[in-house]
Amino acid sequence: MRASRFFISTLKEAPSDAEIVSHQLMMRAGMIKRQGSGIYTYMPVGLRVIRKVEAIIREEMDKAGAIETLMPVVQPAELWQETGRWDKMGPELMRVKDRHGRDYAIQPTSEEVVTDVVRTELKSYRQLPINFYQIQTKFRDERRPRFGVMRGREFTMKDAYSFDRDVEGMQKSYQIMFEAYQKIFTRFGLQFRAVAADNGAIGGTGSHEFHVIASTGEDALVYCPTSDYAANMEAAEALPLIQARAAATESLVKTPTPGKTKCEDVAQMLGLPLARTVKAIALTVEKEEEGKVAKENWLLLLRGDHELNEVKVSKVPGLSSFRFASEAEIVEAYGTLPGYLGPINTKQPVRIVADRTVANMADFVCGANEADYHYTGANWGRDLAEPMAVADLRNVVEGDASPDGKGVLAIERGIEVGHVFQLGTAYSAAMNATFLDENGKPAPLQMGCYGIGVTRILGAAIEQNFDDKGIIWPQSIAPFELVLCPMGYDRSELVKEQTDSLYAQLQALGVDVILDDRGLRPGSMFADWELIGVPHRIVIGERGLKEGNLEYQGRRDEAATAVPAADMAGFIKDKLGR
């Protein structure tokens, strides 16, 4: 490609609405143009990266036996009503009416359509397993689109859907996709981590997220450096930090703690370690019984230095639809304002759930349900009844024991770019998607689904790979692998000749090369390609040529390397692994 026939439009400054590095750099490099909130045109530089990402995904999906299809963007509401997602999904699902007033969804994913395809087209167990995928435009009407392609509304996603005759088959299909994802992210040249995840609203029996590691990532990833254990923060299991409860050594004392509403402040005032304090979080659960709404008071107890994990809370029996109690509800149930809540002497009966660690604490400090007072020396069984339930309620922290017993946990930040799910029969049962088994009897299909956020990869790759000059693309997904920067292409016959000859040689080697024939001054030319992030650069100048040399510089290299002009093609062949 010659730059004069391509479209390059770089900016010195990013627009002010670009808050994160990847968004800023994508705008500055002319990869995207904003058309509306969370809606972008992919400009030529950006689209080249997308196409390379898509090509790698497509190759690995094909190798893994998945079969490509293309499902409609505009999907009849009837299918979404069959699974109930038409009602469940809320405003994130973009809805549209046609000229006859019929309802449609703009696809955020395609579980319903693919299940409809399979229930119509697939007849026999002999056709199983099968896995259909597509790379197609998706839309999610995010409440607050931001960060460019990281949280856009319209985006490109690869979504695959496997269908099997039984759970064992589904798990095998899942494993094949899991391995394909590892190959894909490895080929992208990105540092990534697969972590166990919660299935969440989509249901089913197991799931993993694939994250690109980046210090700016929104998600905390928990892993054990000395074992295979890895999970996202929502799903990472926290073991009790105290193995057995010690005997009580103190008596319960109501102690004045005026104005100290936080565990940190109480501990400091009392001269006790934070790990001796317990914080209490009040929840409300509303239950409809015989047409009346009854409210239940629940109290969660967490060690003062720990953080609540809401996903774990929602899995405690009875708490699947919890909400945090309002101030009025707290006063009604505990007789005090938040900040002095505790499990002892509540005004109304309260269901107490203790975190695993709290359940084994002795002589602990907790709120006294009275303003400006805490208890010290609180002990289970003596000062309050044993908790109704003990559960893992907290986020893990660095240094916690790994749940697999093989080391301690570390935490890093990641950007979610892929997600694989074991769905089981959640969709096939709702949509009556069955196959005929060997005995000619209909049986429900076991399903898996597997997504990769294609356009999001661009943002994630940049968050992981940039410097103060711009983007640093991994070679496999760079918009161009190599740029030729001739000094005076229009002026020097020698430079032009050498450049054209090298350009032809590199093209013959299959290198994705761009020749910058725009006639810019060297400074602007280099700045453009450093910003755009092309990983390899060759400068062709008269000065070097007088000594028979060209200059090579990798995007991460501190300085250029002189390479004899005659050897350059071979040098690049080795560098790029051709």
Place this chain on the structure above:
Amino acid sequence: MRASRFFISTLKEAPSDAEIVSHQLMMRAGMIKRQGSGIYTYMPVGLRVIRKVEAIIREEMDKAGAIETLMPVVQPAELWQETGRWDKMGPELMRVKDRHGRDYAIQPTSEEVVTDVVRTELKSYRQLPINFYQIQTKFRDERRPRFGVMRGREFTMKDAYSFDRDVEGMQKSYQIMFEAYQKIFTRFGLQFRAVAADNGAIGGTGSHEFHVIASTGEDALVYCPTSDYAANMEAAEALPLIQARAAATESLVKTPTPGKTKCEDVAQMLGLPLARTVKAIALTVEKEEEGKVAKENWLLLLRGDHELNEVKVSKVPGLSSFRFASEAEIVEAYGTLPGYLGPINTKQPVRIVADRTVANMADFVCGANEADYHYTGANWGRDLAEPMAVADLRNVVEGDASPDGKGVLAIERGIEVGHVFQLGTAYSAAMNATFLDENGKPAPLQMGCYGIGVTRILGAAIEQNFDDKGIIWPQSIAPFELVLCPMGYDRSELVKEQTDSLYAQLQALGVDVILDDRGLRPGSMFADWELIGVPHRIVIGERGLKEGNLEYQGRRDEAATAVPAADMAGFIKDKLGR
């Protein structure tokens, strides 16, 4: 590809809603699955054809200097309001509101978005000309979707948009695209014809349609076999069939023609040639003047054997918003019912437009504005005033003189699959898209737009290429180029060995080959591939192998050809031009 790892789902019978051959065959070959009215999932066989069509388009667009982008499917209404198309387009434009109640269009084309991109990103005349294209999902909420992909609602279109500094540049860009389209359709292996077309509602100064020739086509294409002249029926100019008006030889006679309301019947009753009769078509034009709607009566005169061309009518000055008169309006203006209308003795004043041929007729027959009567011997200037206007109002017919004077016209049927337009400044002026010229002054961009209906190509190719066994794909866009049909792949070691070896050889030659290892009986296997339309087939059987032979058969061949097994790869290499 091995068939066992692919998804093939053929049907003996097409569903009853499939009215035309291409729709029936696409359904039977398992290329598409209907998800709703005019909305399809593209199944693996269908998607392979789409991808080949797209690849050819992409290559030729790139060669022609167009640059690929990807514009959003969901586009902010504000852009569409700037050009007025938000109001003008009516229900065909699918509209959607987001969670905040903001309006969006689902793109049917992208003139607005690309013009917005260019007005933001492009600054100087030095960046011109530029041509951006995309291959993207489109949606048009057709009143009556039908014929499968031929008139779907959701479809894939390649749309390109050129921007130039002046009209001459625009015409050059247009010519480049025109030539690229010729290469594209040639590479598709389809018989096609480019015809001059009317610009229609999109505006601008010139346009051509590209049609795939098929006897089942919806459109009539007019061309001159002895010259380059070609136009669609709407745009094909009809010259007067009579060069000069003869002198009157008859007197005007009111003749009874009881019950004869058609020119054919009147001519037969009077024993005159049909070409002596004139039919009259009453129009109404409503004009708003000072808040009141005033009606104008217009009467079009056409020779009895000619057909009205409504596009031509709409171009007659004063008739841009004509409609056909209602029966009540006809009675009011002419005092009679349709069937006996004529230009003489109308009840109210009438504006008469004569077709070029009618204007030169003498002694003609026309309605007498009285039930059961016609006039014979009518003559211009004597029996009625000269017409207010003379215009080309009719469709051409086979044998008419070509407007270029180089022969006579022929007519064939076609399916429109591409359209190129010179838009001029219609969009750039509305959206204030300018560039800075050499003097630093803003000037409006001259624009062209260029579409190809990607998914429609599939239907059009089939309408042109099928037989009673199924589809016959041109090699370049076939889902597979060649199928290997082993007889007893599971049973015969010899067959398996020969098949696998040939499969490997053909893959090494770059042949897109599918190996049918499904274990079907020969009859079903052959029927599937004939239906799907793979252009080349090789049968590997023990019987042939005993004599060292394999069987080759082209999809259009009457019978198979025995080819020595050792020569087959070379034979195919030649056949496929590798």
